[in-house]
Amino acid sequence: MSEQHLLLKRVDFIFVHDDDWEKILQKTIHRPKQELINELISSELKGRGGAGFPTGLKWKLTSEAQGSEKYVICNADEGEPGTFKDREILTRVPYKVLTAMAVCGFIVGAKSGIIYLRGEYKFLEQPLKEAINEFSYYCNKINLDFTIRIFMGSGAYICGEETALFESLEGKRGEPRNKPPYPSVSGFRNRPTVINNVETLAHTYTIFKYGAKKFYDLGVQYSRGSKLFSVSGDTPKPGIYELELGMSLEDFVDEFGDGDTKAVQVGGASGFLVPRKKFSETAIGYQGKLIGISLPTGGSMMLFNSARSMYNLLDNYLEFFREESCGQCTPCRIGCQQLLAGIKAVKKGERPAPYLDKLLKLSETMQFTAKCGLGQSVANSFASIVENFREEMIY
Amino acid sequence: MAETIHITINGIPVEVKENTVILDAAKKVNVVIPTLCYHQDICVAGNCRVCMVEIAGQKRLAAACATPCEEGMDILTNSLKVRNCRKHIIELLLSEHNADCTKCYKNGKCELQFLASEYKIMTQDFIELNKGNTRTIDNISPSIVKDDSKCIRCQRCVRTCEELQGVNALAVAYKGHEMKISTFYEKSMNDVVCTNCGQCVNRCPTGALVEKNYIEEVWEAISDPGLHVVVQTAPAVRVGLGEELGYAAGNRVTGKMVAALKRLGFDAVLDTDFTADLTIIEEGTELLGRLKKALVDKADVALPMATSCSPGWIKYIEHMYPEYLPNLSTCKSPQQMFGALLKTYYAKARNIDPTKIVSVSVMPCTAKKFEAARAEMHDSGYRDVDFVLTTRELAIMIKQAGIDFVQLEDMEFDRLMGESTGAAVIFGATGGVMEAALRTVYEIVTGREIPFKNLAVLPIRGMEGVKMCTVKIESPLEEWKFLEGVELQCAVAHGLTNAKKAMDSVKDGTASFHFLEVMACPGGCLGGGGQPIPTNAEIRKKRAAAIYAEDMGKPIRKSHENPEVIKIYNDFLGKPLGELSHKLLHTSYQIRERT
Numbered sequence: 001m002s003e004q005h006l007l008l009k010r011v012d013f014i015f016v017h018d019d020d021w022e023k024i025l026q027k028t029i030h031r032p033k034q035e036l037i038n039e040l041i042s043s044e045l046k047g048r049g050g051a052g053f054p055t056g057l058k059w060k061l062t063s064e065a066q067g068s069e070k071y072v073i074c075n076a077d078e079g080e081p082g083t084f085k086d087r088e089i090l091t092r093v094p095y096k097v098l099t100a101m102a103v104c105g106f107i108v109g110a111k112s113g114i115i116y117l118r119g120e121y122k123f124l125e126q127p128l129k130e131a132i133n134e135f136s137y138y139c140n141k142i143n144l145d146f147t148i149r150i151f152m153g154s155g156a157y158i159c160g161e162e163t164a165l166f167e168s169l170e171g172k173r174g175e176p177r178n179k180p181p182y183p184s185v186s187g188f189r190n191r192p193t194v195i196n197n198v199e200t201l202a203h204t205y206t207i208f209k210y211g212a213k214k215f216y217d218l219g220v221q222y223s224r225g226s227k228l229f230s231v232s233g234d235t236p237k238p239g240i241y242e243l244e245l246g247m248s249l250e251d252f253v254d255e256f257g258d259g260d261t262k263a264v265q266v267g268g269a270s271g272f273l274v275p276r277k278k279f280s281e282t283a284i285g286y287q288g289k290l291i292g293i294s295l296p297t298g299g300s301m302m303l304f305n306s307a308r309s310m311y312n313l314l315d316n317y318l319e320f321f322r323e324e325s326c327g328q329c330t331p332c333r334i335g336c337q338q339l340l341a342g343i344k345a346v347k348k349g350e351r352p353a354p355y356l357d358k359l360l361k362l363s364e365t366m367q368f369t370a371k372c373g374l375g376q377s378v379a380n381s382f383a384s385i386v387e388n389f390r391e392e393m394i395y
Numbered sequence: 396m397a398e399t400i401h402i403t404i405n406g407i408p409v410e411v412k413e414n415t416v417i418l419d420a421a422k423k424v425n426v427v428i429p430t431l432c433y434h435q436d437i438c439v440a441g442n443c444r445v446c447m448v449e450i451a452g453q454k455r456l457a458a459a460c461a462t463p464c465e466e467g468m469d470i471l472t473n474s475l476k477v478r479n480c481r482k483h484i485i486e487l488l489l490s491e492h493n494a495d496c497t498k499c500y501k502n503g504k505c506e507l508q509f510l511a512s513e514y515k516i517m518t519q520d521f522i523e524l525n526k527g528n529t530r531t532i533d534n535i536s537p538s539i540v541k542d543d544s545k546c547i548r549c550q551r552c553v554r555t556c557e558e559l560q561g562v563n564a565l566a567v568a569y570k571g572h573e574m575k576i577s578t579f580y581e582k583s584m585n586d587v588v589c590t591n592c593g594q595c596v597n598r599c600p601t602g603a604l605v606e607k608n609y610i611e612e613v614w615e616a617i618s619d620p621g622l623h624v625v626v627q628t629a630p631a632v633r634v635g636l637g638e639e640l641g642y643a644a645g646n647r648v649t650g651k652m653v654a655a656l657k658r659l660g661f662d663a664v665l666d667t668d669f670t671a672d673l674t675i676i677e678e679g680t681e682l683l684g685r686l687k688k689a690l691v692d693k694a695d696v697a698l699p700m701a702t703s704c705s706p707g708w709i710k711y712i713e714h715m716y717p718e719y720l721p722n723l724s725t726c727k728s729p730q731q732m733f734g735a736l737l738k739t740y741y742a743k744a745r746n747i748d749p750t751k752i753v754s755v756s757v758m759p760c761t762a763k764k765f766e767a768a769r770a771e772m773h774d775s776g777y778r779d780v781d782f783v784l785t786t787r788e789l790a791i792m793i794k795q796a797g798i799d800f801v802q803l804e805d806m807e808f809d810r811l812m813g814e815s816t817g818a819a820v821i822f823g824a825t826g827g828v829m830e831a832a833l834r835t836v837y838e839i840v841t842g843r844e845i846p847f848k849n850l851a852v853l854p855i856r857g858m859e860g861v862k863m864c865t866v867k868i869e870s871p872l873e874e875w876k877f878l879e880g881v882e883l884q885c886a887v888a889h890g891l892t893n894a895k896k897a898m899d900s901v902k903d904g905t906a907s908f909h910f911l912e913v914m915a916c917p918g919g920c921l922g923g924g925g926q927p928i929p930t931n932a933e934i935r936k937k938r939a940a941a942i943y944a945e946d947m948g949k950p951i952r953k954s955h956e957n958p959e960v961i962k963i964y965n966d967f968l969g970k971p972l973g974e975l976s977h978k979l980l981h982t983s984y985q986i987r988e989r990t
Contacts, residue, residue: 158570178458178462322571323571327569331484333491333548333572337572342521358520361479362521365483365484368454368480369455369484371441371444371458
């Protein structure tokens with residue numbers, strides 16, 4: 001960890017391996033539940049899957065929901081293109097996640113936890129099972145009534161969407177549900193459910209271990225704490241980095257770029273493409289009132305240099321969405337097909353360039369009307385690429 | 396305790412109960428929000444996104460069918476944003492749809508077409524996605540044609556098949572752009588566990604699922620001077636047909652229907668109700684026979700005896716409960732009894748060569764098309780029923796013939812197999828077969844009328860999923876003394892999900908019925924898959940009221956008093972369950988695979 005010319009301060013919470021989970025679990029479940037919820041709320045931890053819902057509030061709502069049967073679900077269906085941090089957490093520090101799930105169960109009144117593991121992470125199943133066995137053994141020892149099991153996903157991107165994930169868990173086709181009701185009231189098996197991303201759970205471990213302040217002191221207003229970033233693309237140092245939230249994209253590119261960075265895709269295929277001219281005015285974090293452009297990310301940071309075609313990039317994303325839409329709602333199922341067919345037609349000269357404007361309008365309709373986050377967020381990459389690299393779409 | 400919520404819709408204040416969705420709130424103030432995937436009979440899907448509305452302060456629109464009202468909501472159903480998005484959604488659906496409307500069976504009856512017309516979609520800017528896709532039609536089944544190129548993926552059919560019928564013949568397959576409605580292993584509808592009930596057809600908003608129609612075949616037969624074309628009409632048709640021809644739901648159009656059929660050129664217009672009465676005699680006798688075997692001979696006999704009028708139910712039990720096939724009454728359905736008698740009894744009496752008779756039926760049902768095509772249904776020596784038309788197909792023919800239906804003078808059915816009773820009419824409603832049977836059986840056994848006011852066996856009327864009633868036999872006639880004090884336990888189920896409940900209770904021994912009536916469709920035949928679209932709970936109730944009114948208006952209301960029924964036993968059949976009855980009026984069933 002003694003690299004030179006560090007522009008961005010590294011944080012080392014998530015992967016630090018203290019092997020103290022038994023102590024932390026024991027200590028935490030003897031604290032008053034309300035105190036734990038307040039601790040979490042004051043840390044201002046927000047969901048690290050990308051949507052950024054305040055974690056403390058989520059747990060609070062579920063703890064207040066009526067129902068004798070509740071669930072804690074760890075969303076390990078890490079499917080966003082360019083994201084590869086959750087598998088690292090589950091490989092290196094699974095006990096932090098397991099402990100966090102048990103603490104969450106203790107707080108909200110759930111006795112059952114499920115890890116929804118991405119189908120492609122089959123190789124993680126066995127080691128994770130072994131970790132769960134050891135963890136369960138300890139839970140028994142301290143009379144903590146909480147069991148965790150693994151459910152293997154089958155490879156559909158949409159199942160990372162929380163309500164589609166519930167459907168999949170229930171043995172049904174992975175299709176998002178109507179909201180409301182929200183999971184905190186009616187989730188898995190229509191029971192109150194906390195569903196958190198792997199990383200979010202790992203951060204709660206940090207918060208319960210060190211206290212909220214240590215976490216809160218990192219980052220900027222509205223975007224507190226640290227975050228894991230999966231850095232890939234045209235970079236000399238791809239990998240996973242834990243960094244403070246709130247950095248400017250310019251600083252990020254200075255550190256990770258190859259000197260010729262043309263654009264950065266923040267937040268994967270469902271996120272935004274930021275062109276070079278906007279690096280300095282873009283911060284990485286959740287949108288707040290006082291800051292300028294702030295982009296959230298589930299961790300995916302893909303860098304592209306000037307050798308890359310932004311048309312090919314968009315073509316690739318749309319191909320992906322056309323494939324991975326569940327297909328139930330009209331704007332997403334057909335919208336994705338039209339956007340892809342549309343940019344191809346413009347590129348080939350079969351449609352005039354202004355057709356792109358019609359497609360931009362369509363992507364806006366998708367954002368307003370799609371049933372779930374997948375269809376709603378196609379517009380993010382579509383509009384940010386078409387608006388910033390329009391000439392590449394045409395010529 | 397439901398709280399009252401205050402909202403405004405397009406500026407109009409509305410008070411609604413907690414958990415009311417925006418769509419229903421809007422109806423309260425006469426604001427219509429367009430829908431496609433929504434249907435009152437089934438759960439909310441919220442997938443077509445046509446009903447999107449704007450909620451002030453929210454960037455994204457909300458699906459009116461699925462979003463509950465919240466205190467203070469300020470809802471706009473016709474803002475520019477809503478209109479633009481809605482238009483986009485319709486354009487998208489059209490871009491994926493085989494929009495060759497003029498060549499579509501549902502032309503003029505398609506909900507997508509209505510929307511396209513309402514929003515004046517005059518151009519198609521989006522790219523046609525369905526081009527060149529030719530392998531989309533499954534027309535192997537005698538009942539249902541499925542054309543995927545016209546499907547808008549609203550999943551109404553899937554939800555109908557699952558929730559109302561518990562059959563799950565249709566399901567969603569694949570994802571993304573390849574997502575489609577399909578069957579087990581993508582086999583033909585003809586080769587999967589499908590009962591042909593047509594409830595999916597009744598709920599499909601477009602031309603993706605339609606009945607296989609035999610309109611041209613029937614026109615051809617009528618136009619052939621060498622053929623004697625006879626039509627029979629089922630009881631539920633007369634309370635549904637009007638809806639296709641300018642009447643509100645719940646109107647009886649029996650006389651006008653007969654008049655229209657005569658104008659169409661049928662050589663004889665007869666009534667399935669006649670064989671409904673006959674069914675009661677045969678089935679009632681069969682029930683009493685089984686009870687005698689069970690109570691007197693202590694023989695092992697299959698009870699409860701289940702009715703066999705509904706071909707959707709027959710195919711369902713053949714697939715799902717084959718071990719209970721002996722429980723089915725061996726009586727053919729009224730349609731098939733009619734068909735068998737037409738080419739024997741009728742042909743003989745009218746001195747017509749049966750090879751020259753074309754037997755047409757008008758049914759509220761798509762499964763009847765399958766039933767008529769069954770190998771068992773050739774007991775007259777010919778195919779007993781040649782063509783089955785749905786209520787909807789008849790309406791199409793009436794329109795094609797240029798008949799001003801509303802202005803027609805009422806006419807009477809022709810005779811010989813045209814006379815019927817009130818008991819036969821109620822076959823069209825759930826519980827009707829049971830009620831008709833009880834009217835006759837009770838009187839045969841005791842010599843007295845069934846002890847219900849106006850002969851109306853109220854406990855088995857209405858739309859409850861599984862209905863029960865017990866009829867105690869007291870002071871029977873000498874011949875039936877063994878039934879003294881017996882409490883006849885009857886159960887009625889409609890919709891196959893309810894049939895499953897009833898059958899499971901028989902299977903696990905929690906029920907001890909003697910007699911079970913099952914109709915495959917919700918509400919019975921009046922809610923059949925071949926009835927006018929839309930059909931929903933409200934409309935079913937209206938049609939049922941019309942059926943019971945028709946019953947009350949009949950001079951004779953008990954099957955065994957039908958003079959033509961008495962005559963056919965005297966002149967032709969001999970006695971109930973006699974040799975000829977067995978040959979012509981009874982049938983057998985087959986075990987069907989589940990894959």
